[in-house]
């Protein structure tokens with residue numbers, strides 16, 4: 001492990017980074033920070049949760065000349081939540097140097113953004129659509145930008161942002177530095193990246209597996225109609241601190257979170273059809289722990305760094321192996337442990353091998369728990385709680401009542417009654433979930449077709465800012481439809 005002191009960064013930034021609790025640089029940081037400081041273009045690939053944000057954030061902050069009142073760095077991210085998260089991390093890294101960082105995303109009042117832009121931020125973190133909006137309105141000048149970073153570039157490509165990104169890059173001086181980071185870099189993205197970049201250094205943190213070893217990975221064979229009962233039993237047995245449940249579509253996410261609430265779990269869903277305010281409030285509640293199950297689509301959770309996520313449940317198997325990597329990567333971050341469980345219906349069994357081939361790691365089989373096991377799990381949780389209460393609380397006040405109960409009953413009967421009262425018995429309230437079509441079987445499977453997928457909304461994708469925006473004049477001659485420039489990504493590779 002490399003010390004940040006040895007990476008040639010200033011005292012001010014070093015102090016800020018140590019204040020964030022970073023003691024040593026992660027491998028992607030120690031490999032890419034020096035290259036980036038030398039203004040090299042870099043394609044950086046490293047496992048989820050291994051600090052890619054600071055890998056591009058630290059050198060970017062270092063290069064900002066704070067006395068210069070101009071935007072010098074721009075980071076493009078696929079979703080609004082990610083733009084906010086990245087800007088918060090950059091703000092912390094830049095606190096020592098007093099670097100001004102501004103997030104710019106759709107769904108936020110544009111005149112407020114224009115006012116913030118007038119306060120001359122040094123770094124902008126934004127989603128493609130809204131960035132382009134400001135460029136076209138001439139409310140954001142990019143002629144002093146020296147560094148451009150594309151975070152989760154492959155996802156932005158999948159979402160059809162390629163033309164927007166090209167249009168943004170066309171407004172930035174050519175003698176810039178371009179960096180591109182993601183945990184997954186499917187072939188097509190590399191080729192496209194090279195079009196935007198000059199002699200990029202490809203830094204791949206060499207690991208045996210694509211996922212981090214600290215995530216235990218299981219699969220469960222479950223019939224579609226039994227999935228929900230299995231999920232709630234698992235939640236009862238594993239009592240996760242914070243859990244994310246992934247569903248394939250927006251409708252699925254809505255139905256799942258409603259069904260979980262019906263059975264008494266504190267759950268909420270997040271996807272692109274919700275208002276910006278709602279999305280932010282759901283995430284805030286999840287971070288604070290006032291809800292403990294977040295139900296999400298793939299896109300909604302890309303890159304999100306929420307500490308304390310102990311379990312990821314793939315209620316529906318993801319459509320491609322890269323999505324699997326990003327989904328389960330919401331746990332096991334920054335060296336913590338985590339558990340990922342993937343439901344596989346009998347017809348989808350062939351996908352298991354496809355995922356495993358990409359991640360280079362086998363998932364262990366887990367048998368779906370029975371109702372009795374769920375009850376036992378809940379009981380165990382109560383027993384643990386009782387033990388904790390014995391250890392930490394002064395019980396003097398309750399002793400008299402306890403003695404009184406023991407005068408008429410034997411001890412084990414009293415305790416059994418208390419256990420029964422405190423144990424949440426597995427809830428079997430009927431719920432209604434629309435059945436998802438299984439992914440196509442091996443023979444029917446076609447290479448992934450982006451346009452079709454977007455139309456179907458099969459990934460439960462976000463509304464891109466771009467498609468919602470009405471106020472922006474497209475630049476003359478600019479095509480605003482999803483490009484054909486990238487080769488379709490296939491599940492079969």
Ligand SMILES: Nc1ncnc2c1ncn2[C@@H]1O[C@H](COP(=O)(O)OP(=O)(O)OP(=O)(O)O)[C@@H](O)[C@H]1O
Nearest residue numbers: 022024025026048049050051052053183303305334
């Ligand atoms: N050197 C470090 N030491 C300790 N913690 C770190 C270090 N660098 C980053 N972190 C923390 O690790 C967590 C994960 O970092 P980050 O979100 O940048 O991961 P990532 O590689 O971008 O993951 P993803 O592929 O999911 O986007 C964050 O909470 C971050 O603050």
Ligand SMILES: [Mg+2]
Nearest residue numbers: 052053151303
């Ligand atoms: Mg990231």
